[in-house]
Amino acid sequence: DSGVTQTPKHLITATGQRVTLRCSPRSGDLSVYWYQQSLDQGLQFLIQYYNGEERAKGNILERFSAQQFPDLHSELNLSSLELGDSALYFCASIPGLNTDTQYFGPGTRLTVL
Amino acid sequence: GENVEQHPSTLSVQEGDSAVIKCTYSDSASNYFPWYKQELGKGPQLIIDIRSNVGEKKDQRIAVTLNKTAKHFSLHITETQPEDSAVYFCAAQNNAGNMLTFGGGTRLMVKP
Numbered sequence: 288d289s290g291v292t293q294t295p296k297h298l299i300t301a302t303g304q305r306v307t308l309r310c311s312p313r314s315g316d317l318s319v320y321w322y323q324q325s326l327d328q329g330l331q332f333l334i335q336y337y338n339g340e341e342r343a344k345g346n347i348l349e350r351f352s353a354q355q356f357p358d359l360h361s362e363l364n365l366s367s368l369e370l371g372d373s374a375l376y377f378c379a380s381i382p383g384l385n386t387d388t389q390y391f392g393p394g395t396r397l398t399v400l
Numbered sequence: 401g402e403n404v405e406q407h408p409s410t411l412s413v414q415e416g417d418s419a420v421i422k423c424t425y426s427d428s429a430s431n432y433f434p435w436y437k438q439e440l441g442k443g444p445q446l447i448i449d450i451r452s453n454v455g456e457k458k459d460q461r462i463a464v465t466l467n468k469t470a471k472h473f474s475l476h477i478t479e480t481q482p483e484d485s486a487v488y489f490c491a492a493q494n495n496a497g498n499m500l501t502f503g504g505g506t507r508l509m510v511k512p
Contacts, residue, residue, distance in 0.1 A: 329503070330502040335499070387449065387451075
């Protein structure tokens with residue numbers, strides 16, 4: 288158990304809908320990363336937050352957004368969902384800004400029908 | 401940006417044999433290289449990592465080697481066991497230290 292929690296574990300929704308995925312980092316970790324894992328794209332970095340502020344952006348679509356709250360949990364919002372958004376979404380946390388080791392949560396499996 | 405290639409995509413070995421997974425990276429400024437193991441239905445779990453100032457690191461049956469000149473690094477698992485069966489990912493961290501780029505993954509199957 289990495290200490291990172293994610294909810295929900297599974298999410299099934301329809302095209303065009305909007306969903307919110309939640310991540311709670313390890314106790315004391317200030318930085319949260321979001322990744323998308325699909326069969327054909329592997330693990331893709333989406334976005335990083337540090338202590339409430341966006342720090343780095345990867346291949347994140349404009350339909351996707353994220354935020355980190357004062358209690359350090361983070362939410363990833365996915366809107367106007369398409370079939371191709373079906374994937375596993377992971378968050379990872381680290382203690383500081385650029386500490387090396389990232390600890391991953393168990394993921395949320397999103398299925399868009 | 402960084403590009404990480406990983407080979408092979410699948411690897412099948414007999415229990416007790418060794419397994420080797422290789423990765424190459426493109427950005428010579430990358431300085432941190434972790435390996436993750438992902439079991440079915442779970443998130444990636446760090447198993448070993450190496451920094452650019454070290455050529456080799458070992459932890460029991462697992463070892464990682466790094467060749468900075470050639471920009472490649474490898475994972476070596478000795479005396480494989482059925483519980484080693486999983487998908488393994490290599491990754492490289494950019495110089496700014498805020499982004500991991502992952503390889504495509506290797507599905508390792510250890511046959512009893």
